[in-house]
Amino acid sequence: MVDGTGAPKAHALVEGSRRVVDSGWFGVVVFSVIMANAAVLGVETYSGVVEDWHTELKALEHGFLAIFTAEILLRMVAHGDRPWDFFRDPWNLFDVAVVALAFLPVTRENATVLRLLRLARVLRAARFLPQIRVVITAIGKSLPGTLSFLLVGTLLLYVYAMVGWVFFADDDPEHYGSIGRAVLTLFLLITLDGLGDAVRAGLEISRWTIVYFASFVLLGSFVLVNLLIGVVINSLEEARAMEEADQAEPPGPAPIGPTPEPLRERIAAARQALDDLEADLGTTPSGCRCQVPADEEEGRRARVPGG
Incomplete structure (x- = not known):
């Protein structure tokens, strides 16, 4: 019980x-x-x-x-x-x-x-707030891709900062006098902040600086930023799919408690049928012989020698 x-x-x-x-x-x-x-x-x-x-x-x-x-x-x-x-x-x-x-x-x-x-x-x-939960989950899932983006961006900044220091350190020491100043200047250029002033100052040094700034803006502002956006959007789709899967109703656990009445009634009926069958078998005389059809009896005698 x-x-x-x-x-x-x-x-x-x-x-x-x-x-x-x-x-x-x-x-x-x-x-x-x-x-x-x-x-x-x-x-x-x-x-x-x-x-x-x-x-x-x-x-x-x-x-x-x-x-x-x-x-x-x-x-x-x-x-x-x-x-x-x-x-x-x-x-x-x-x-x-x-x-x-x-x-x-x-x-x-x-x-x-x-x-x-x-x-x-x-x-x-x-x-x-499901929408905020999806965004936070997407940010967490985008961290591996974001780390890769940071590594590539750091490498790009370092290479271009070194090139800028080599060519512009003497003419523009305020922005390219050291590797740190050059990295800070180029980091601001990724956001396109002060790009016009930087290009004009570079043209005063050499007309070939347009190649330097154009290639850096193309790689830093367009390629890398769009790559980061792609990583975030992909993570956002995965987070939304996870949220929809979590909101799906999971299968409920097995009920704990007394057996439902219909099932108990079926079990009781099955037990009663088994009891009745055992009672019928118990009342059958043990010495009775089942009647065998005549054709089967004749076939059996024909197979037995001397039958």
Whole structure:
């Protein structure tokens, strides 16, 4: 018997927590609390308000922390039948880290770290805004491609900075007097900021400088930037596909609790049929002989010698 054990109660608690977490009003409430926490952080930047409302602001901070803790615990209970799914979600790990670190004595004694943790709670609003969540996921997935872009861009800047230092250091030491100045100048040129002034200054040195600036702008501003845009767009498509896959309803776990009534009735009927069959077999006389058809009896006698 399942009744009398804790399994049905635990299953009811998990199902109830899951209904609460998946409901629309739960997300609205948590999102509103996150926005209220952000507003209080902004208010605390005014020293006069902090001096006048220090006790009330401290109480609000404890209230926010209690609400966020209850939210995390409720999400954990909602994953009680599959806890590994809870810790598999990076957003859940981020939420747990932000809330749990606020309880550490070292963190609570450091006002700067505590303010940064409270500020990190604002980022949790992305959980309830799917579009922002997709963008943040795309940024994370684009990091490998972005690192490759940075390596190629650094190599390009270094090569062109060295060429600029060789040819322009004597005539334009303010912009190309050292490798550092040359890299900074070319980095600003990637954004096309001051390109006209740089080209005019280069033409005063030599007309061949147009080749230098044109090739650098072509490679740096157009090729590299478009390459970065392609990496981000590809990561954005992958992140959107992941978001759509996560929003798909996963198959529910096997029900925990008493067997449904229709199934129990079928099992009982099958057992009754087996009992009736055993009873019929038990009432058959053990010494009775089954009647064999005449043609089969004659065939058997013909096969037996002397039959």
